[in-house]
Amino acid sequence: MERRTTTPRPGWQQTVEEQGLIYPLTRHPDNSLRPYWDESAYYVFSLEEVEALEEVVEELHRMCLTAAEHIVAENRFADLGITDPRIVHAVTEAWHRRAELPSVYGRFDLRYDGTGPAKLLEYNADTPTSLVEAASPQWFWMEERFPGADQWNSLHERLIAAWKKQSALLPPGSPLYFAYSSADELGEDMMTVAYLKETAEQAGLDTGWISMEEIGWDRLSGRFVDTRLRFIRSCFKLYPWEWLTTDRFADHVLGTLDNGGGTGSTLWIEPAWKMLLSNKALLAILWELYPDHPNLLAAHLDGPRELATTTGYVAKPLLGREGAGVTVHEPMPSNTTGADPADPADPAVSAAPVAREERCCYQQLAPLPAFDGNHVVLGAWVVEDESAGLGIRESSGLITDEYARFLPHVIL
Numbered sequence: 001m002e003r004r005t006t007t008p009r010p011g012w013q014q015t016v017e018e019q020g021l022i023y024p025l026t027r028h029p030d031n032s033l034r035p036y037w038d039e040s041a042y043y044v045f046s047l048e049e050v051e052a053l054e055e056v057v058e059e060l061h062r063m064c065l066t067a068a069e070h071i072v073a074e075n076r077f078a079d080l081g082i083t084d085p086r087i088v089h090a091v092t093e094a095w096h097r098r099a100e101l102p103s104v105y106g107r108f109d110l111r112y113d114g115t116g117p118a119k120l121l122e123y124n125a126d127t128p129t130s131l132v133e134a135a136s137p138q139w140f141w142m143e144e145r146f147p148g149a150d151q152w153n154s155l156h157e158r159l160i161a162a163w164k165k166q167s168a169l170l171p172p173g174s175p176l177y178f179a180y181s182s183a184d185e186l187g188e189d190m191m192t193v194a195y196l197k198e199t200a201e202q203a204g205l206d207t208g209w210i211s212m213e214e215i216g217w218d219r220l221s222g223r224f225v226d227t228r229l230r231f232i233r234s235c236f237k238l239y240p241w242e243w244l245t246t247d248r249f250a251d252h253v254l255g256t257l258d259n260g261g262g263t264g265s266t267l268w269i270e271p272a273w274k275m276l277l278s279n280k281a282l283l284a285i286l287w288e289l290y291p292d293h294p295n296l297l298a299a300h301l302d303g304p305r306e307l308a309t310t311t312g313y314v315a316k317p318l319l320g321r322e323g324a325g326v327t328v329h330e331p332m333p334s335n336t337t338g339a340d341p342a343d344p345a346d347p348a349v350s351a352a353p354v355a356r357e358e359r360c361c362y363q364q365l366a367p368l369p370a371f372d373g374n375h376v377v378l379g380a381w382v383v384e385d386e387s388a389g390l391g392i393r394e395s396s397g398l399i400t401d402e403y404a405r406f407l408p409h410v411i412l
Contacts, residue, residue, distance in 0.1 A: 002043065003376075012024075015137075019140055036404075036406060045411050053152075053378075054152070066289065071285060079285070080276070102267070104163075104196070106123060107391075110377070112369070117294040117295055118378070120297065126275065131196070134379065135156050149410050151390075154388050154389060155388050160199050162384050171258070179237045181212045240319070280318045298363070300362050310331055312329050313364060315361075328399065368398055377393050377395075379391040390409060
């Protein structure tokens with residue numbers, strides 16, 4: 001793994017926008033616009049590295065499914081903050097009938113520096129984004145800059161194959177709707193959904209298009225409907241399950257949930273059992289089931305425990321996104337004396353344990369590796385149960401937040 005600098009292509013912004021990345025710039029707190037798609041540098045991997053990482057990703061995915069089975073079998077929903085009996089029932093039913101429910105994709109965030117084993121930071125299995133840039137613009141960038149090279153990227157082909165394979169699980173005689181939230185001002189959610197819709201159409205599916213805010217409820221029939229009052233029998237939503245099951249239509253969602261058949265019901269993709277994988281409590285349960293696994297970091301739910309004085313820890317809200325609410329804590333000296341090891345240059349880094357009102361997962365601190373001063377996280381994609389591609393994000397600090405940059409990669 002190596003970071004190399006290069007000169008961006010002339011007109012790169014227009015090029016990537018035409019390829020679906022309509023959000024190539026990020027507005028920063030000082031009101032400046034800086035590249036989100038950053039092709040002033042790129043990462044190089046060997047084929048052997050990528051093949052090894054693919055095996056790690058697929059093993060982690062299998063381990064996560066085992067952890068999900070454990071949560072259901074041992075009724076550990078409270079550890080995930082899921083206490084509503086209706087939601088517990090919905091997730092349990094979805095898990096038991098998962099072979100009948102379409103499930104498409106997810107993204108592992110990994111710490112990797114090219115020298116040691118990759119470490120799991122979290123699994124975004126319900127509403128992962130950064131898909132468009134990973135699947136499309138970076139592939140075309142490689143073809144233009146490195147013709148004849150390769151890339152860890154079979155996302156497009158695997159998504160089409162997944163829709164073809166799972167089309168038999170969809171209710172017949174009705175389009176598969178693709179829904180995003182119109183509250184997304186950047187257009188990232190909209191373009192992610194648009195891209196997935198395109199892959200479904202290439203797989204031969206009949207599709208529809210709607211925003212979550214436009215989905216209506218027909219009181220007479222007791223069904224979700226589109227803007228023309230047509231029954232929505234199946235819907236891919238880029239909308240978290242924790243919102244879907246707690247907003248004003250939650251009773252209707254749970255009351256008409258299709259967990260494997262039934263007229264008058266709505267089939268949602270991703271399925272409800274993905275709530276088991278998109279929750280940071282999964283990290284602590286994985287550590288319980290697979291202690292000292294080389295691709296895991298120690299994690300606990302009841303506090304940092306030994307991490308407070310040994311490695312340090314990261315406190316992560318169970319349902320946080322894009323680094324929101326994440327705090328980094330350097331190890332405290334066991335006698336609580338001596339120099340403060342906190343990093344004064346990064347306000348997210350603290351030396352002292354901080355009491356949190358919200359439920360958190362406390363994960364071993366494993367600072368992101370720095371390449372030329374840039375902190376790097378690998379986003380490794382899974383389609384169905386197989387490794388499918390890689391997206392790389394860089395950040396200035398230890399937390400990968402909304403100001404991170406996306407960089408392409410190549411296998412040489």
